[in-house]
Amino acid sequence: MERIVYLNGEYLAESAAKISVFDRGFLFADAVYEVTAVLDGKLIDHEGHLARLERSSKELGIKMPVTGDELMDIQRQLIEKNGLVEGGIYLQLTRGDEGDRDFSYSDEIAPTLVLFTQSRSLIESPKTQTGIKVISFDDIRWRRRDIKTTSLLPACMAKHAAHAAGAEDVWLIEDGFVTEGGSSNAYIVTDDNVLVTRPLSNDILHGITRASLMALAKEMNLTIEERLFTIDEAYQAKEAFISSATTFVWPVVAIDDKPIGSGKPGELALKLRDIYIKTARELAV
Numbered sequence: 533m534e535r536i537v538y539l540n541g542e543y544l545a546e547s548a549a550k551i552s553v554f555d556r557g558f559l560f561a562d563a564v565y566e567v568t569a570v571l572d573g574k575l576i577d578h579e580g581h582l583a584r585l586e587r588s589s590k591e592l593g594i595k596m597p598v599t600g601d602e603l604m605d606i607q608r609q610l611i612e613k614n615g616l617v618e619g620g621i622y623l624q625l626t627r628g629d630e631g632d633r634d635f636s637y638s639d640e641i642a643p644t645l646v647l648f649t650q651s652r653s654l655i656e657s658p659k660t661q662t663g664i665k666v667i668s669f670d671d672i673r674w675r676r677r678d679i680k681t682t683s684l685l686p687a688c689m690a691k692h693a694a695h696a697a698g699a700e701d702v703w704l705i706e707d708g709f710v711t712e713g714g715s716s717n718a719y720i721v722t723d724d725n726v727l728v729t730r731p732l733s734n735d736i737l738h739g740i741t742r743a744s745l746m747a748l749a750k751e752m753n754l755t756i757e758e759r760l761f762t763i764d765e766a767y768q769a770k771e772a773f774i775s776s777a778t779t780f781v782w783p784v785v786a787i788d789d790k791p792i793g794s795g796k797p798g799e800l801a802l803k804l805r806d807i808y809i810k811t812a813r814e815l816a817v
């Protein structure tokens with residue numbers, strides 16, 4: 533059965549939703565996006581995703597065509613129309629279409645807003661039991677990784693290389709330090725149980741799951757160090773894991789074929805995953 537998707541004010545069957553070949557999202561990746569998890573038919577971390585969307589679009593001067601309340605209503609309608617219980621909502625906001633290809637743009641273009649649902653099992657994920665393998669990979673992205681744009685070719689190439697190497701994902705490296713995962717934030721746990729992750733800057737995406745996890749880790753009185761770490765430090769770590777809206781927390785059990793800790797999903801990673809999911813479900817809207 534076809535999904536019902538949202539395009540510029542209309543709810544349409546996916547095959548009926550059409551975007552111009554001149555849309556700047558298509559021609560220049562002149563677009564921002566968000567992925568929000570859905571559990572029990574409700575939005576997870578909605579406020580955080582909305583705030584980041586507003587920030588990303590503001591940084592690029594792309595106008596938000598709807599208010600936060602309207603966006604919430606659109607997402608709820610999509611969940612209902614598609615009978616979505618578990619999975620996610622993908623949202624993309626492009627600068628729009630000026631009827632031709634031109635690098636420069638006017639500030640008056642009407643943006644394009646698209647949303648669609650993706651039904652997926654998030655809680656019962658086999659990756660939680662097995663953990664994932666990652667490879668280190670050169671971070672060749674631009675210098676505004678804090679803006680969630682759809683310029684994702686470096687991530688696609690990196691993930692493709694990871695799959696070719698028998699791994700699920702990458703940890704990106706810049707100047708010898710881990711920036712983040714291919715589409716996730718990266719963490720290690722040291723032998724003395726310190727949770728280490730890269731501090732927020734323009735070098736990484738400010739993960740919404742990361743923000744919630746850090747708040748929970750603080751409540752749990754964990755020692756947290758927001759600092760740079762090298763891939764060599766990660767090889768020696770007791771645990772490693774990633775976070776994102778599509779994975780919540782997934783343990784990393786090997787980096788560049790070197791087992792991390794016992795080579796099994798880490799205790800703290802699994803604990804944080806459980807607590808995150810429990811809290812996120814309670815706060816879902």
Ligand code: PDD
Binds near residue numbers: 567742775
């Ligand atoms: N990606 N870092 C990068 C580069 C990401 O693409 C993502 C999310 C994250 C985690 O952010 P959050 O916790 O807000 O999902 C970090 C989404 C899931 C994607 O592109 O599909």
